[in-house]
Each structure stands twice: as C-alpha cells, then as structure tokens.
Amino acid sequence: MFSNLEMAYVFVYVCLGLIAAGIILLFQMKIKHNAIQRETERFTEKHHDYFVYVQSHLHDDTTLELPPGKLTSAERRVIQAKFMEWIEQFKGDAREKLLRLCRDAGFVEQEIRALSSMRKDRRIEAVYRLGGMRAEEAVPQLQQLMNQTRYGPMTIIIARAIAKSAVSSQQIREMLSKLLSYDKAIHHMAADILLETRLDSASLMRKLLDDPDPGLVKVSLVAMWGQAIPAVVPALDRLVGSEEKDVRAEAVKLYLGSNPALKDDTIAALMNDHEWEVRAAAAKALGRLHAAGSIPLLASALKDENWHVRNNSAESLAMLGEQGFETLCQAALTGEGPARETALYRIERIMSNEGEYEQVEQMVAFNKRKLVYDRYFGVQTNKRIGTVAGVGGDYTA
Amino acid sequence: MVAIYYVMIVSALYFVILMFSFRNIKDIFRRATYSKYNTLSGSELVPSVSLLVPAYNEELTIAENVRCLMTLNYPTYEVIVINDGSSDETLKVLIEEYGLTLLPNPEIRGNISTNKVRGIYYNPQYPQLYLIDKENGGKADSLNAGINLSRYPLISSIDADSLLEKDALIRMARMYMENPEETVAIGGDVRIANGCVIENGEVKDVSLPRRMWPMFQSIEYLKAFLGGRIGWSHFNGLIIVSGAFGLFRKDYVIAVGGYRGGYPGEDMNIIIKLHRYMLENKIKYRVSFCPEAVCWTQAPDSYNILSNQRKRWGRGNLKNMIENRDMVFNPKYKVMGLLTMPYNVIFEALNPYFRITGLLALLGYVLLDMTNWHVLVVFGLVNFLSGYLLSVGALILEEIAFRRYTKLSDLVKMLLFSALKFVGYHQLGVLWRVQGHIQYLQNNNSWGTMTRQSWKDKNEAA
Numbered sequence: 001m002f003s004n005l006e007m008a009y010v011f012v013y014v015c016l017g018l019i020a021a022g023i024i025l026l027f028q029m030k031i032k033h034n035a036i037q038r039e040t041e042r043f044t045e046k047h048h049d050y051f052v053y054v055q056s057h058l059h060d061d062t063t064l065e066l067p068p069g070k071l072t073s074a075e076r077r078v079i080q081a082k083f084m085e086w087i088e089q090f091k092g093d094a095r096e097k098l099l100r101l102c103r104d105a106g107f108v109e110q111e112i113r114a115l116s117s118m119r120k121d122r123r124i125e126a127v128y129r130l131g132g133m134r135a136e137e138a139v140p141q142l143q144q145l146m147n148q149t150r151y152g153p154m155t156i157i158i159a160r161a162i163a164k165s166a167v168s169s170q171q172i173r174e175m176l177s178k179l180l181s182y183d184k185a186i187h188h189m190a191a192d193i194l195l196e197t198r199l200d201s202a203s204l205m206r207k208l209l210d211d212p213d214p215g216l217v218k219v220s221l222v223a224m225w226g227q228a229i230p231a232v233v234p235a236l237d238r239l240v241g242s243e244e245k246d247v248r249a250e251a252v253k254l255y256l257g258s259n260p261a262l263k264d265d266t267i268a269a270l271m272n273d274h275e276w277e278v279r280a281a282a283a284k285a286l287g288r289l290h291a292a293g294s295i296p297l298l299a300s301a302l303k304d305e306n307w308h309v310r311n312n313s314a315e316s317l318a319m320l321g322e323q324g325f326e327t328l329c330q331a332a333l334t335g336e337g338p339a340r341e342t343a344l345y346r347i348e349r350i351m352s353n354e355g356e357y358e359q360v361e362q363m364v365a366f367n368k369r370k371l372v373y374d375r376y377f378g379v380q381t382n383k384r385i386g387t388v389a390g391v392g393g394d395y396t397a
Numbered sequence: 398m399v400a401i402y403y404v405m406i407v408s409a410l411y412f413v414i415l416m417f418s419f420r421n422i423k424d425i426f427r428r429a430t431y432s433k434y435n436t437l438s439g440s441e442l443v444p445s446v447s448l449l450v451p452a453y454n455e456e457l458t459i460a461e462n463v464r465c466l467m468t469l470n471y472p473t474y475e476v477i478v479i480n481d482g483s484s485d486e487t488l489k490v491l492i493e494e495y496g497l498t499l500l501p502n503p504e505i506r507g508n509i510s511t512n513k514v515r516g517i518y519y520n521p522q523y524p525q526l527y528l529i530d531k532e533n534g535g536k537a538d539s540l541n542a543g544i545n546l547s548r549y550p551l552i553s554s555i556d557a558d559s560l561l562e563k564d565a566l567i568r569m570a571r572m573y574m575e576n577p578e579e580t581v582a583i584g585g586d587v588r589i590a591n592g593c594v595i596e597n598g599e600v601k602d603v604s605l606p607r608r609m610w611p612m613f614q615s616i617e618y619l620k621a622f623l624g625g626r627i628g629w630s631h632f633n634g635l636i637i638v639s640g641a642f643g644l645f646r647k648d649y650v651i652a653v654g655g656y657r658g659g660y661p662g663e664d665m666n667i668i669i670k671l672h673r674y675m676l677e678n679k680i681k682y683r684v685s686f687c688p689e690a691v692c693w694t695q696a697p698d699s700y701n702i703l704s705n706q707r708k709r710w711g712r713g714n715l716k717n718m719i720e721n722r723d724m725v726f727n728p729k730y731k732v733m734g735l736l737t738m739p740y741n742v743i744f745e746a747l748n749p750y751f752r753i754t755g756l757l758a759l760l761g762y763v764l765l766d767m768t769n770w771h772v773l774v775v776f777g778l779v780n781f782l783s784g785y786l787l788s789v790g791a792l793i794l795e796e797i798a799f800r801r802y803t804k805l806s807d808l809v810k811m812l813l814f815s816a817l818k819f820v821g822y823h824q825l826g827v828l829w830r831v832q833g834h835i836q837y838l839q840n841n842n843s844w845g846t847m848t849r850q851s852w853k854d855k856n857e858a859a
Contacts, residue, residue, distance in 0.1 A: 008401050008775045015782035022789035023812065029796045030808050037803075121423065128431040153428035156575060160433070188442045189574040196436070225441050307506060348502045 036074075043078040051082055054101070058086075058094040066105050080107045084132035095134075102133045115141050124154055131161025134198065139165050143174060151182040156189065163196040169204050172197055173216065176208075180215040187215070187246075191223035202232065209235040214244045221250035240270075249277040256285035264293060271297045276306035283309055287316025287324075295320060299327045302339040310338060314346035325350075325369045329376040347373065401776050403751050407744050408783035415790045417628035425627070426798040429568070429689040438470040438567045443574070444551050445473040446566060446644070449543035451536045452478055452557040456486040458695070459557055460494045465598030466555065467526060471566045475525045477543045478557070482512075482533030491528050496520045507545035509655040511538050517546065536640070537656035537663040544647060544655055552650065554664075556641040559694040560590060560598060568690040569644045576683065581671050582645045583685045584630075584638035586622050588801070589615040590693035600693050603801050605810055610703050611696040612814050613822045616788060619811075623688060624791035630686035634737040636672075638684065640664035642692035649674065662713020669721050672733045688798070704829050711833020712841075718746050746834075749827040781819045788815035 050067045057064055067079060080102070087098050102108055112135065114126035127145065130138045139162055146158040162175040172194065179190050197204065208220035209232055217239065224232065239251035252270060270282035271294070283301050286294045298320075301313035317324040331343035350366075351373060437443055448466055452459050459478070466476045480488045491497060497518035505514075512534035519527055531542050540554055551573070555561065569583050591611035594602035606612045629635045638645075640663065650656075653670040656663045668684060675682040697703040718725075718741060725742055727734040756776070763773050792811055795801070802808070 004401070005772065005775060008405070008779055011405055012775065012778050012782055015779075015786050019782065019786050019789055022786070022793055026789070026792055026796060026808060026812075027805075029793075030805055033796070033800055034803065034805070121427065124427050124431060153424060153432065153572075153575065157428070157431045184576050185578040186575060188444070188577070192437060192440050192442045192574075195440075195442075222442060311504075345502045345504060352501065 039074050040078055043075045044082075047075070047079060047082075050079075054098075055086075058090065058097055064097055064101050066101070076105070076107070076110075079105070080129065083107070084129065087132060087134070099134055108133055108135045108137070111135070112138050112141065115145065124157060127158050127161045131157075131164040135165050136167045139167070139171050143171070143178075146175070146178055151184065155179070155182070156193070159190075159193050160196055163193045164198070166197060166199065169199060169207050172199065172204065173208070173211070176216055176219055177213065180213075180219070187218050187222050190219045191225075194219060194223045205232050206235060209239065214242075214247055217242075217247050218244075218250060221247065221254060224254055240266075245275055248273075249275055249281070252278045253281040256281055256289075267291065267294050268297065271301060276304075276309055279304065280306065280308040280312050283312035283316055285316075287319030290320065292320050292323060295324055295327055298324070299331060302331050302335065302342055303337075307338075310342040311346075314342045318346050318350055321365075322368050322372055326372050326376075329372055333376050401755075401779055403755055404776070404779050404783065407748070408779075408787070410740065410744065411624075411783075411787050414628035415624050415787060417631040418624055418794055419790070421627050421631055422623075422794050422798050425688055429798065432568075432571055437571060438472060438564070440472060443472050443567065443570050444577070445549035446471065446475075446551045446553050446570070447543070447547035447549045447647070448474060448476045448553045448555055448566075449540050449547065450476065450478045450555050450557050451481055451539035451543070452483065452487050453481040453533070453536075453539075454483045454485045454487060455557040456483070456490050459487055460490055461595075461598045462557055462560060463491065463495070463526070463598075465560045467523065468563070468598070469561060469566050470563045471570070473549070474566070475527065475548060477527045477529060477546055479529045479531060479539035479543050481531060481535065481539040488528070488530055492518060495523050495526060495528075497523075497526075497528055503546065504548075505545050506548070507541075507651060509541040509545055509651065511542040511545065514542055535658050535663075537658040537666075540663070541655040541658070544650065547647065550647055551644055552647045553642070553644045554640060555692070556694060559587070559641045559692045560595065560600060561642065562600065562691045562693070565642070565690040565692060566644075569687050572685055572687045572690075573644065579681050579683050580646065580685060581649045581675060581682045582638050582643060582668060583687050583690075584626065584635065585642035585644075585690040585692050586686075586688040587618060587639050587641045587692050587694055589618060589696045591615075591696050591698060593693060603803075605802060605807050606696070606698075608698050610700070611698050612810075613818055614696045614703075616811060616815050616818060619795055620788055620791040622686075623794040624787055626686045627688060627794070629737070630684065632732055632736075633683050634732045635684045635686060636668060636733075636737050636741055637665040638668050638686075639692075641694050642690070645671075660713065660716050661709045662717050665713065665717050666720075669717060669724070669733075672730065673721070673724065676730050676733065691801075704825075704832075707826065707829035708833035708836055711830040712837045714741070715746055715834050715837050718742050749831045752827060753831075781816075784819055784823070785816055788818070 047067060054064055067075075071079070083098050083102055087095055087102075090098065108130065111126040111129045111133070114122050115130075115138070117123050117126070123145070127142060130142065142158055142162045142165065146155060146162065149155050149158060159175055159179050163172060166172050166175070176190055176194065179186065179193070194204075205220050205224060208216050211217055211220075221239070233255070236251050236255040239247055240255050242248045242251060252273075267282065267286065271279055273279055273282070279301065283298060286298060295317065298313040298317050301309055302317075304310050304313070314328060317328045325347075328343045328347055331339055332347055335343060350369060450463070450466065455462075463476060463478060478491060480491070497520045500517045500519045503517040503519075505517075512532040515530045515532065517527060517529050527546060529539075529542050529546060531539065534542075544552060551570075553566065553569075565585060569585060572583055573580050589606060589611050590600060591608065592604045592606035593600045594604070606615055626635060643664070645667070649671060650667065653667070653674045657666045657670070660666075671682075671684065674680075697706055718738070721738065724730045724734045725738045730738070759773055759776050763769050789812070792808070792815070796808075802811070
C-alpha cells in the first residue's frame with residue numbers, strides 16, 4: 001500500500017509541477033501576444049502618413065521612397081505586411097512599384113535568409129512572405145524546400161509561393177509535377193494554385209495541354225473552367241478523343257463551352273459515350289448550340305440512367321423551339337418512369353414562367369409552347385399537371 | 398487503490414491524446430495563418446456544398462441563423478432548412494422572412510426513406526435557399542430528407558441554433574481539397590456563443606459567457622475539441638464529428654444508408670458507420686478535424702436543459718457502443734477496433750461506474766480505518782489535478798493557435814472555472830450519464846426539452 005501511495009504522490013507532484021509551469025507559460029504567452037498586438041497597432045498609426053504617401057503615388061510616375069529613419073524589426077514587419085496586402089489588391093505598374101519597394105527595403109533578402117532558419121515556423125512564414133512579394137530569385141530554394149517537405153498543408157503553402165513567384169513555365173511545371181506526385185487526386189487544388197501565376201495564361205495552358213503527363217493536362221483543363229481561351233481550342237479538340245476518362249470528360253465540357261461547330265457523328269459519339277459526364281456535357285451543350293438535328297438523340301437521352309444526362313437533355317429540348325418542346329410533351333404524356341418525370345418537371349418549370357416575359361420574342365416563343373402544351377394536356381386555367389410523384393428519386397442511386 | 402490506478406491510467410491516456418494535439422497544433426496554426434482564403438472563396442474550383450439545417454421549434458433563432466448561412470464566404474452552396482414538424486411558428490417565420498412559396502414539382506434526387514415530406518418551399522430571389530416541411534421524425538430523419546433534396550457532392554450538417562464564422566466552410570473545403578479522394582468527413586470546432594455579441598447573424602465580439610452553466614461548457618468544449626479531437630484525428634481515430642457542424646462526402650453517407658433515425662447520437666453513429674464501411678471495403682480514408690473552422694452555438698443555460706442534453710448524449714453513446722460492440726477489440730477495424738471503440742467503452746461509457754465504485758470502495762476502506770483518511774485525499778487530488786492539467790493543456794493549445802479570447806481577465810476566468818468544474822459540475826456529469834443509461838434501459842427515447850432564446854435576448858442575458 002505504501003509503495004502504491006508513493007506512486008500516487010509522485011503523480012500528484014508531477015501534475016502540480018506541470019500545472020504551475022503551464023499557468024506561467026499561459027500568462028507569458030498571453031502578455032506577449034497582447035504586447036505584439038498593441039505594438040502593431042502603434043506602428044500602423046505611426047506610419048499612417050507614409051502609407052498615405054505610398055498609396056497616393058502608386059499610380060503616377062514618382063519613384064517611391066522608403067520610410068525615413070532607422071526602423072525596428074516590428075516596424076519593418078508592419079510595413080511589409082501592408083505592402084503584401086496591397087500587392088494582392090493591385091496589378092500592373094502599381095504592383096511592380098510595391099514589389100520594387102519590398103526589394104529596396106531588403107524584405108526579400110531577409111526572407112530568403114530566413115528560408116535556412118532552424119525554426120520551421122520561421123521558414124514557413126518566409127515562404128508565405130516570399131510568395132506574397134513575388135520573389136522570383138527565391139524559386140530554386142522554394143523548390144528545394146518543397147522537395148524536402150512531406151505532403152501536407154505546408155506543401156500547399158510552398159506550392160502557392162512558387163506559383164506566385166515563378167517566371168518560367170518550366171518552374172510551374174516542376175511544381176505541379178511534384179504536387180501530383182503525392183498521388184492524392186488534388187487536381188482542383190493544383191488548378192487553383194496554378195491560377196496564382198503571373199505568366200501569360202494562354203501560352204502556359206497550351207503548353208500544359210500538350211504535356212505528356214495526363215495529370216498536368218487535367219490540372220490545366222480544370223484551371224480553364226469558366227475561362228475563354230481561343231488559343232487552346234485546337235488542343236481541346238484533340239483531347240476530346242483522349243483515352244483518359246477524366247481528361248476526356250473535362251475536355252468535352254470546355255470544348256463544347258467554346259461553341260464549336262459539331263458534326264453529326266461527333267454529336268452521336270459524345271451522346272453515346274460510356275462516361276455519364278461526357279453525355280451530360282454534350283446534352284447540355286446541344287440546346288445552346290441550337291442543334292435541332294439532335295432532337296431524336298436528346299429524346300432518347302431522357303431515358304438515360306443518369307439524372308444529370310436526363311435533366312440536361314430535357315433542358316436542351318426546351319431550348320430547341322416548338323419541335324423540341326413538343327418532343328418533351330410527348331415524353332411526358334407517353335413516356336414512363338424517370339423519362340416521363342424529367343419531361344414533366346421541365347414542362348412545369350417552363351409553364352410556371354407565364355407572364356414573366358417582357359420581350360416580345362420571348363412572349364411569342366412562350367405562347368407557341370403554350371399552344372403545344374394545351375394540345376397535349378388540354379386548356380387548364382391556373383392549373384398545372386400535378387402528376388409527378390412527390391418523391392421522384394435518383395434512379396441511378 | 399484500483400480506483401486511483403484507474404484514474405491515473407485514464408489520465409495517462411488523455412495525456413497521450415493531448416500530446417498528439419500538441420504535436421499538431423503548430424501545423425494547424427501555420428495552415429490557418431498562411432493559407433489564403435480570399436482567392437479560394439471566389440474560386441469555381443472549390444467543391445459545391447449543400448448545407449443541411451434540421452430545425453425543430455426554432456422560431457426564435459432560425460431567421461437569423463439562415464441569414465448567417467446565406468452570407469458565407471463560399472462560392473457555390475445551397476442552404477436546405479428542414480422543418481421537422483415543428484409545433485411552433487418555425488415554418489411560418491421562414492416563409493414570411495424569405496417570401497417562400499411551395500414548389501409544384503421539386504427535384505428530389507435521393508431515395509433514403511424518411512417521414513412524409515409535406516412540401517418544399519423556394520423563392521427564386523434566394524436561389525440557394527430551400528425549405529423542406531416534413532412530418533416529425535427526428536434529427537436524423539430530417540438530415541436524410543435534406544440529403545434527398547441536395548444537389549451537391551458534399552453535405553454539411555449544421556444545427557439551427559448555431560452560427561458559422563464566415564470563413565468556416567471555406568477552411569473545411571481547403572482541407573477537403575488537400576486530399577479529396579480519402580476524406581469522408583471533416584468536423585468543425587464548436588464554441589459557446591453565450592456572452593458573445595451577435596449582430597446580423599455574425600459573432601462580432603468574442604467574450605466568455607457570464608452565466609455559470611455555459612461557462613463550464615465553454616471550458617469543457619475547449620478541452621474536448623482542442624485537447625481531444627485534434628489528437629484523435631492524428632491517427633484517424635475520431636469517433637464523432639459534432640452534429641452542430643460537420644462536412645461529409647454525400648456518396649459515402651448514402652452508401653452507409655444515411656443517418657440512423659429513431660435514437661439520439663446520430664452524429665457519432667454516422668461516423669462509426671463510415672469507419673466500418675471504409676474498413677470493411679478496404680478503402681483508404683480519413684475522418685479529419687478542422688479546428689480553425691468555427692461554429693458558435695447556444696449552450697443550455699439552465700440546469701434542466703443541460704441535464705436533458707447530457708442524459709441524451711449518455712443514451713446515444715451507450716446505444717452506439719452496444720450496436721457496434723462487434724468492433725470492440727476487433728483487429729479488422731484497425732485503430733477504431735483496437736483503440737477508439739475500447740477507449741470509448743471503458744473510459745467513456747463505463748467511466749461513471751468505475752469512478753463511483755472506486756469512490757465507494759475507498760470510502761468503505763477509510764471508514765474501516767480512519768487513520769487512512771489521507772488515501773481519500775490523495776484520490777481526490779489525483780482526480781482533480783489530472784483533470785485540471787488537461788484543462789490547462791487545452792488552454793495552451795488555444796493560446797498557441799487561435800487566441801479568440803484576448804483579455805487577460807478571460808484567461809484568469811477560464812483557469813478559475815477549469816478548477817471549479819471539479820467541485821460539483823464534474824460530478825453532475827457523471828450522474829447525468831448514469832441517468833442517461835437508466836433511460837436507455839427504460840426505453841425512454843425522448844429528445845428532451847431544448848428551449849431556445851433569440852440571439853438578441855441571448856446577448857442581453859448571457
């Protein structure tokens with residue numbers, strides 16, 4: 001019993017010691033953090049006039065001066081943070097002026113030195129700041145650091161810094177290859193990082209689309225979402241036939257988004273692709289391209305096993321004039337299962353927009369559809385077909 | 398002495414978990430500080446998310462909470478509020494506030510069975526907001542109804558009494574994007590909003606609660622989320638993602654049959670089911686914790702409401718352990734089977750019994766021979782000091798990475814309540830858990846009363 005109690009006493013003393021140390025540490029940290037906070041506020045106030053001076057001359061020909069006098073390290077930190085904030089906000093000459101100021105003030109040099117710091121915290125802080133200051137001279141060291149780092153959030157921070165600072169497409173390529181080498185399917189994150197670059201996007205994307213590495217091709221395809229880059233359309237045309245499933249799906253979406261002139265056999269091939277994403281993208285594009293010849297294909301796609309393909313087909317049919325709308329009505333009246341429900345839903349959405357059109361052409365188009373609707377479902381004042389099941393369900397699930 | 402050893406072993410295990418939290422906290426600080434969210438929050442490359450908000454009798458807070466959710470810094474998302482047959486004016490408040498009308502033929506994509514959906518409301522002026530009105534079926538049933546309507550590949554469950562920080566979702570999405578194939582769920586950090594200044598559905602000024610019960614819970618949450626969950630997530634052993642705020646891959650949630658209805662503890666249950674599914678199908682996966690994604694919640698501020706909540710948690714925990722007993726000490730389930738589940742059974746579910754029997758045995762021992770009174774004192778000290786040390790550890794983690802409470806007086810108050818917690822509150826926790834277990838044995842399956850206050854009243858009262 002005695003030895004057991006001895007052990008309990010030891011436990012109690014150890015806990016007491018650790019608690020005392022913990023409380024001292026807590027107070028020390030809290031006081032230090034609050035002091036840094038107050039210091040930052042004080043120096044921001046002190047250099048307010050200098051910040052106004054820089055801001056007011058960012059867009060003229062004046063060569064910007066550094067703040068006068070000898071600065072403490074805390075003051076330098078405050079000024080650097082403000083410059084970095086503005087670098088993110090401005091582009092063109094204003095940004096270049098700020099980048100030059102960072103160099104002249106020695107901020108870039110100081111952060112490059114910090115990349116060799118013994119403290120990991122300081123190294124990562126330096127990486128972040130170098131990226132913020134677009135420090136092209138730091139890229140080789142950043143690449144080296146990235147190669148030595150195990151995959152994790154720090155890898156993303158370093159990759160972003162490289163993307164911001166890189167001055168050649170080769171540096172970007174190497175960074176992306178390293179990022180994809182971890183095999184984590186992070187194409188979206190990589191694409192987001194790629195968009196941080198200052199390099200000309202058209203030529204960079206063209207290079208990446210021609211890269212033998214399908215991973216890089218996919219990253220560039222993802223990065224082009226929502227962007228119109230005419231220079232890359234030939235490359236997309238080629239990638240539509242890619243063997244890589246993901247690459248093909250992404251390429252089809254982008255290619256169709258560029259409003260190309262499609263041949264009938266291309267349309268048929270895309271609508272019969274074994275990947276639902278390709279079929280869905282093709283079905284969506286056909287309405288927008290006014291491809292009236294594809295109505296039979298869209299009608300049969302209403303029976304597709306995938307929800308997206310069915311709905312995109314219905315949406316496109318609704319965009320293809322009276323003929324397309326009539327095909328929808330036929331499917332709603334004579335079809336069955338998911339095809340019928342999809343058609344009914346689309347018709348219901350169109351008819352519920354009655355009275356909301358202001359343009360004469362829109363009203364005429366709506367009235368034509370209404371005539372077709374009345375022909376199929378009879379004239380019903382203020383009453384819609386209410387036969388869709390309350391819970392439709394995804395038949396692919 | 399067995400009781401003292403039990404406490405020492407439990408404490409040692411807590412310390413190991415805490416050490417893992419310390420090991421990771423610097424990385425968490427760095428990623429939170431040096432990851433840019435303003436570019437991501439405007440990026441089309443971020444995955445789209447469906448926010449599911451089950452609401453039962455939330456008329457006082459729901460309008461403000463939905464307003465908060467509609468203004469997150471996130472590119473593409475939808476908010477699906479599920480009115481779970483509320484007996485108050487929850488439905489009316491939302492319909493009037495957002496001018497919602499009944500959708501004639503809503504697109505319902507999923508087919509998880511739920512109680513009858515009475516209607517789905519929508520207003521094209523708020524294209525990302527949907528309101529499901531359904532018959533009462535509980536929180537899990539509501540979440541399943543939300544999943545059925547949801548459009549996007551990720552779903553996020555959010556309690557209707559909680560407010561998300563504007564960057565909370567984008568922080569989680571960043572973590573998801575770092576490893577999208579393996580990530581099946583991510584939990585957020587839940588903090589107590591009582592005492593904070595809330596304006597327009599946003600926490601404007603962070604302060605500690607002024608009332609006793611929420612203050613204890615504030616300390617308790619810090620300890621559980623920072624001290625515990627960061628450590629558990631390090632070796633993929635998280636057993637729960639808080640129902641108040643979590644992000645999930647919808648395909649896997651559907652693959653495990655959605656949320657389990659009919660019993661509390663659905664947030665723990667879904668995570669256990671996900672672990673089981675992934676391990677049985679030998680799919681590489683992770684359940685992560687993102688402490689920088691913060692959700693502020695209203696904590697119960699009266700004895701009755703708090704005790705109801707804790708009894709419900711006790712019931713839910715026991716039910717989950719009994720339902721999944723085949724996983725305990727089963728090597729097939731790796732960390733879950735060999736560590737998390739046994740830990741939860743021995744040191745969480747059965748904890749009250751070990752402590753009570755230990756205390757009674759010690760009392761008996763001391764009563765037999767009064768000269769051994771100091772053994773009782775040592776037992777008390779071991780209990781108190783080990784628990785207090787863990788609280789101090791959690792406060793250090795908070796100070797290293799987050800520093801939400803900036804005043805020195807806040808620190809003093811937190812240290813004080815961390816100690817006071819062991820005089821009454823801790824013991825009540827043990828009692829509530831036992832009462833929860835008794836309710837389980839009595840087949841008492843009620844949710845209990847959860848009275849809400851509007852955020853405005855809360856500001857004045859907290």
